[in-house]
Amino acid sequence: MYDGTFKIILFGDPNVGKKSLTPRFLTNLFVSDQTMTIGVDFEVKSLTVDGQKVKLQIWDFGGEERFRFLLPTYVRGARGGLFIYDITNYSSLAHIDDWLSVIKKEIRAEDIFPIIVVGNKADLVEERKVSSANGIRIAKSRNVNGFIEISTKTGENVEKAFEALTRLMLSDTESIKVEVKSAVIVEIGLEQVKESVQRYLNQKSKTNKQITRASTIKTIKKSLKLAEKDKSWDEDIWSFAINLSKSIRIRTTPKTIYFQ
Numbered sequence: 001m002y003d004g005t006f007k008i009i010l011f012g013d014p015n016v017g018k019k020s021l022t023p024r025f026l027t028n029l030f031v032s033d034q035t036m037t038i039g040v041d042f043e044v045k046s047l048t049v050d051g052q053k054v055k056l057q058i059w060d061f062g063g064e065e066r067f068r069f070l071l072p073t074y075v076r077g078a079r080g081g082l083f084i085y086d087i088t089n090y091s092s093l094a095h096i097d098d099w100l101s102v103i104k105k106e107i108r109a110e111d112i113f114p115i116i117v118v119g120n121k122a123d124l125v126e127e128r129k130v131s132s133a134n135g136i137r138i139a140k141s142r143n144v145n146g147f148i149e150i151s152t153k154t155g156e157n158v159e160k161a162f163e164a165l166t167r168l169m170l171s172d173t174e175s176i177k178v179e180v181k182s183a184v185i186v187e188i189g190l191e192q193v194k195e196s197v198q199r200y201l202n203q204k205s206k207t208n209k210q211i212t213r214a215s216t217i218k219t220i221k222k223s224l225k226l227a228e229k230d231k232s233w234d235e236d237i238w239s240f241a242i243n244l245s246k247s248i249r250i251r252t253t254p255k256t257i258y259f260q
Contacts, residue, residue, distance in 0.1 A: 003052040006169050007077055010060040011099050012084035013092040017120040018060050020152040021084065025058075025162055030153050040074060049166045056162065075106040080114045080169045082161060085135075087119045087149065088127040093135065096142060114145040114168035118161050123151040132192065193233070196223050197240045205245075205259045213238050213255040 010018050022043050023031040041060040046053065059074050075081075083099060085092040096117070107113045117139040119130065132149060139147035145168055150157040197220055204211050220237045221228060245257050252258070 001053070002046070002055050004170060005055040005057065006079040006166070007057040007059065008165060008169075009075060009078050009081040009103075010058065010084060011081060011103070013086075013089075013095055016084045016086040016089070016092050017152050018084050021082075021120070021150075021158065022058055022060055024152045024155055024158050028155060030155070045162075047163070047166065049163050049170065052170060054166055054170070056166065075103055078113070080116075080165050082116050082118050082165060083144070084118045084120055085130070087121050087130045087135070088124050090129045093119075093130050093138060096138065100142060100144075112169075114165060116146040116148060116161060116165050116168075117142075117144055119147070119149040120152060122149040122156060123154050193220070193224065193237065194240050194244065196220055197237060198244050201241060201245050201257075208259065210256050210258045211241075213241075216241050216257075 010021060012018060019041075020031050022041065023029060026043060026045055043058045043060075045056045045058060047056065048054070059078070061074065081103065083096060085096070100115070103113075103115070117135065119132070119135050121127075135149070136147050146164055148157055148161050148164065150161055152158060197216075200216065200219060200223075201211075217234050217237050218228070220226075221233065226233060241257060242252055245252070245259075
């Protein structure tokens with residue numbers, strides 16, 4: 001018995017990694033994105049988000065221009081979407097307006113249709129052409145519901161992207177939608193989180209003998225405007241704190257960093 005069944009669409013330019021995204025989500029295996037999607041691919045995945053069991057019907061659209069005419073047909077009945085771009089190819093993000101215009105033509109004004117912008121190939125750090133900050137800026141300016149960077153090769157944040165979209169679709173009240181949107185839009189910033197943690201550590205190392213896990217997480221989440229009850233970033237924040245504090249700490253425990 002499912003609490004919800006949602007049809008979602010994956011869309012974006014060719015060669016951005018959509019072909020490898022669904023297999024990574026379904027099986028946690030990386031399938032090299034060497035073959036082009038011919039028209040539409042379809043898969044089903046069950047997952048549990050916040051205690052609710054959900055079935056996702058995942059429709060992946062070929063990015064080639066000649067297949068784009070199919071998109072309006074399959075948008076009908078969908079409840080949300082992931083726009084995928086390649087962080088090593090700026091034009092794949094620059095085309096976001098073309099894709100969104102096709103989507104929005106098929107959505108009624110009263111429909112709730114969350115869209116998350118997903119920057120793929122985050123593992124290719126040296127080849128990056130689109131910064132996280134620029135991706136966030138463009139996502140916000142298009143009034144979409146969130147942004148996250150992933151790597152289908154390493155699996156980084158792949159499940160988080162689908163879970164974030166599912167939460168938005170499950171949300172019943174505007175207050176919950178706003179809270180989830182806030183968490184997702186900041187969630188992008190791996191670099192932003194690291195910078196915030198580093199600033200906090202530098203400040204505390206000069207005035208405190210120790211900081212606790214709970215106080216660190218609470219302070220960082222507040223600075224990044226993350227929803228306090230959203231626990232999805234707690235482990236990441238503390239891991240960053242442990243790793244970044246190596247040069248200024250004496251020792252750490254699972255819940256405390258002790259400074260010199």
